[in-house]
Amino acid sequence: xxxxxxxxxxxxxxxxxxxxxxxxxxxxxxxxxxxxxxxxxxxxxxxxxxxxxxxxxxxxxxxxxxxxxxxxxxxxxxxxxxxxxxxxxxxxxxxxxxxxxxxxxxxxxxxxxxxxxxxxxxxxxxxxxxxxxxxxxxxxxxxxxxxxxxxxxxxxxxxxxxxxxxxxxxxxxxxxxxxxxxxxxxxxxxxxxxxxxxxxxxxxxxxxxxxxxxxxxxxxxxxxxxxxxxxxxxxxxxxxxxxxxxxxxxxxxxxxxxxxxxxxxxxxxxxxxxxxxxxxxxxxxxxxxxxxxxxxxxxxxxxxxxxxxxxxxxxxxxxxxxxxxxxxxxxxxxxxxxxxxxxxxxxxxxxxxxxxxxxxxxxxxxxxxxxxxxxxxxxxxxxxxxxxxxxxxxxxxxxxxxxxxxxxxxxxxxxxxxxxxxxxxxxxxxxxxxxxxxxxxxx
Amino acid sequence: xxxxxxxxxxxxxxxxxxxxxxxxxxxxxxxxxxxxxxxxxxxxxxxxxxxxxxxxxxxxxxxxxxxxxxxxxxxxxxxxxxxxxxxxxxxxxxxxxxxxxxxxxxxxxxxxxxxxxxxxxxxxxxxxxxxxxxxxxxxxxxxxxxxxxxxxxxxxxxxxxxxxx
Numbered sequence: 001x002x003x004x005x006x007x008x009x010x011x012x013x014x015x016x017x018x019x020x021x022x023x024x025x026x027x028x029x030x031x032x033x034x035x036x037x038x039x040x041x042x043x044x045x046x047x048x049x050x051x052x053x054x055x056x057x058x059x060x061x062x063x064x065x066x067x068x069x070x071x072x073x074x075x076x077x078x079x080x081x082x083x084x085x086x087x088x089x090x091x092x093x094x095x096x097x098x099x100x101x102x103x104x105x106x107x108x109x110x111x112x113x114x115x116x117x118x119x120x121x122x123x124x125x126x127x128x129x130x131x132x133x134x135x136x137x138x139x140x141x142x143x144x145x146x147x148x149x150x151x152x153x154x155x156x157x158x159x160x161x162x163x164x165x166x167x168x169x170x171x172x173x174x175x176x177x178x179x180x181x182x183x184x185x186x187x188x189x190x191x192x193x194x195x196x197x198x199x200x201x202x203x204x205x206x207x208x209x210x211x212x213x214x215x216x217x218x219x220x221x222x223x224x225x226x227x228x229x230x231x232x233x234x235x236x237x238x239x240x241x242x243x244x245x246x247x248x249x250x251x252x253x254x255x256x257x258x259x260x261x262x263x264x265x266x267x268x269x270x271x272x273x274x275x276x277x278x279x280x281x282x283x284x285x286x287x288x289x290x291x292x293x294x295x296x297x298x299x300x301x302x303x304x305x306x307x308x309x310x311x312x313x314x315x316x317x318x319x320x321x322x323x324x325x326x327x328x329x330x331x332x333x334x335x336x337x338x339x340x341x342x343x344x345x346x347x348x349x350x351x352x353x354x355x356x357x358x359x360x361x362x363x364x365x366x367x368x369x370x371x372x373x374x375x376x377x378x379x380x381x382x383x384x385x386x387x388x389x390x391x392x393x394x395x396x397x398x399x400x401x402x403x404x405x406x407x408x409x410x411x412x413x414x415x416x417x418x419x420x421x422x423x424x425x426x427x428x429x430x431x432x433x434x435x436x437x438x439x440x441x442x443x
Numbered sequence: 444x445x446x447x448x449x450x451x452x453x454x455x456x457x458x459x460x461x462x463x464x465x466x467x468x469x470x471x472x473x474x475x476x477x478x479x480x481x482x483x484x485x486x487x488x489x490x491x492x493x494x495x496x497x498x499x500x501x502x503x504x505x506x507x508x509x510x511x512x513x514x515x516x517x518x519x520x521x522x523x524x525x526x527x528x529x530x531x532x533x534x535x536x537x538x539x540x541x542x543x544x545x546x547x548x549x550x551x552x553x554x555x556x557x558x559x560x561x562x563x564x565x566x567x568x569x570x571x572x573x574x575x576x577x578x579x580x581x582x583x584x585x586x587x588x589x590x591x592x593x594x595x596x597x598x599x600x601x602x603x604x605x606x607x608x
Contacts, residue, residue: 182509260570
């Protein structure tokens with residue numbers, strides 16, 4: 001499965017003519033505070049929304065823009081907003097900034113460097129669904145980002161853009177920053193809501209969906225941070241402008257691609273959806289693979305989606321093209337493996353994560369991740385048997401589809417997709433009896 | 444009372460902040476942990492009383508999250524991320540160097556009780572600056588072999604002159 005093609009052969013690459021929108025100053029380290037954000041057109045979308053648009057018009061604009069959820073599922077954001085019933089009483093916008101998927105660090109850059117962009121998006125989203133109080137649920141480890149968001153909310157409140165009766169429009173908008181405390185499961189929207197309610201963060205069974213009964217049993221919309229960071233730009237510049245970016249109508253807008261692993265320049269690269277392929281992104285943006293080695297595979301959505309190999313790496317990076325190639329774009333967090341990385345070692349490392357992070361509510365996930373981990377560690381350490389591979393697939397099939405949340409389903413993909421693509425390597429490793437003793441290292 | 448007046452005041456501010464009191468439970472436990480250094484039973488009980496939930500409910504939260512510590516006081520917690528993106532850039536080497544430098548294995552505490560070294564599977568969102576570790580709440584990134592040695596020297600200095608190393 002190792003890709004034999006030398007990188008030079010694929011380079012008739014013309015970089016797309018594109019100026020980043022979400023992360024406008026690549027490489028920047030200091031936060032863009034209120035004055036600068038405002039002087040560069042910030043909060044114009046928010047002011048336009050509350051002064052010139054009814055909430056329903058905001059929803060329609062985002063729907064027409066074709067913005068899809070950037071957290072992983074790719075569900076149309078405007079459509080999600082439209083599910084919130086127009087009934088009296090509190091409704092809540094909740095921003096999911098619990099970014100904990102291995103390989104994902106895009107929301108961190110948005111929040112640390114452009115905190116106002118997210119806050120403006122949250123305020124507009126909250127207004128669109130008829131809410132007056134919103135939450136940004138940020139993972140506990142992101143203390144720098146959380147401090148900056150709080151400081152930015154204070155700035156915006158002092159400027160009269162948040163709080164009661166914003167700019168005399170009668171619109172009330174309050175945004176809370178709520179810090180998590182270290183739990184991957186909180187990225188799952190119903191577990192996140194449990195956490196916000198001061199309960200153990202374990203997923204709820206659906207229905208009812210959060211749009212109907214979410215936070216405090218009230219209509220609630222949960223959107224990823226990057227999704228909401230797109231919203232100010234859509235409202236300010238209009239859906240027609242947004243539709244000129246990416247591949248309309250189903251894959252519009254900018255996307256932040258996180259590249260990590262065996263590349264020379266790991267980092268966040270913002271490009272239009274569908275503008276480049278995996279291979280082009282790695283070669284022309286992320287500085288190529290270390291030592292110019294061939295790519296063995298790319299985990300496209302952190303460790304939660306099937307590994308992409310071979311011809312799949314020529315897929316354009318948008319939701320539909322990556323799905324058509326047989327994997328998923330998800331959060332677009334690409335972990336690059338070169339040909340030196342042993343697959344049994346990588347798979348054991350990935351499943352260790354799910355085993356430790358399974359919240360324990362559903363038996364198939366709690367027990368299945370434990371057994372998959374034990375089996376993979378046995379293989380990694382040289383004690384594996386050939387029938388272990390079918391055993392792993394069998395355990396995976398007992399987890400997938402038999403749990404309350406998608407995270408349990410995702411937990412099986414490091415196992416199933418690596419066995420599907422690299423069975424020969426597994427078998428060879430098992431027969432050799434070699435041990436990586438869990439400490440394979442690139443140096 | 445284990446919790447100081449100041450801590451209680453901060454917790455009550457949280458309680459008033461949200462539409463429902465119970466939302467303040469997690470922030471309140473963190474505030475208590477900041478003062479006490481960890482979350483002993485008495486602290487959890489006092490937080491529960493201030494927020495207005497049962498002690499069991501507070502205990503359920505305190506024992507779930509990795510950032511809440513119900514075991515014992517730790518001055519300096521060093522957590523090395525060894526999840527795949529970091530592991531592909533030398534996280535296992537970093538962990539080994541720290542263990543050798545501090546003279547303890549992952550999961551152990553230095554003999555003076557000051558530094559705990561942890562291997563964690565959790566990803567901290569620093570994959571572009573890997574390998575990395577957290578020193579309590581602070582991120583230390585791009586830990587090349589040289590930077591790791593400087594970090595070890597810094598940790599030893601933080602332990603004071605009586606630390607064995």
